[in-house]
Amino acid sequence: MHVQLLELSDTIEKTALELLKNYQPVDLHTFRVSIRRIRSILKQMDNTRARRYRKVWGGFATVTNQARDWDVFMQWASRELAPDEFERFSQMTRERLSSSHEAVFEVLRSAHWQRHLREWRQLLTRSGDISPNETVQAISLELALTKARATLGRALSIGDDRSWHKFRIAVKDVRYLADALPGESLALIESCKKLQTVLGKWHDTVVQLSLLDELEGAALNEQLSAAIRTRQKRLLSQIRDMLSDDPYFYPEPVQ
DSSP: OHHHHHHHHHHHHHHHHHHHHSOOHHHHHHHHHHHHHHHHHHHTSOSHHHHHHHHHHHHHHHHTHHHHHHHHHHHHHHHHSOHHHHHHHHHHHHHHHHHHHHHHHHHHTSHHHHHHHHHHHHHHHHHSOOSOOHHHHHHHHHHHHHHHHHHHHHHHHHOOHHHHHHHHHHHHHHHHHHHHSTTOOHHHHHHHHHHHHHHHHHHHHHHHHHHHHHSOOOHHHHHHHHHHHHHHHHHHHHHHHHHHTOSSOOOOOOO
16 A cells, blocks of 8 residues: 555646646546545554644645635536526636635645655655555444444435535545455445445535525526536435445444
């Protein structure tokens, strides 16, 4: 897994440079996923150093949240709206989209970012294989599955955005842990991937409704809001159907 940490670190540094040179949403996505994978590995190591680095990586990822949310929203709106409508929407959102991208540029140019990369590289070089062994990984995966099942039980029972969001995060944890464990079931990984895709699209609708609230009221907002809510209901129905015969995420009883 040490090799994986090195590869992920290389990917993060490469995409950071690409973002600064010519911002592309796909590069930001790669950047964020690589950070999540590093944090998933660090989560398995119960020591102060791992927790500190996990927190720092998480802080950098958080700075990119707004940019990612606006990127996805604009891509969806470009497909949903007629060209003239999308042009009006782009004018309404231009300032927020630009400021979200600028926040990414600012952090990637910062001394804090450069210092973190140096320290992280030194840690990987100096410490050898700092990643957990396979036994720890297997235990972590089983605990993550147990948590995901309990989280799903609450989501099915309560049914609000918060509980479904927690299940989405729990599925991510299972996916990244399973990916990193040699010989782990490909069927489990595939199940996670499918769920992640639909849960991610559902979560986008929740975020997009929130972003619309930031904009000045307009008929176009109402049109988008109605389309987003319709999509949200369809995606939740799809998620429930997928889970009805999923062999891995049967919910534990709600406490």
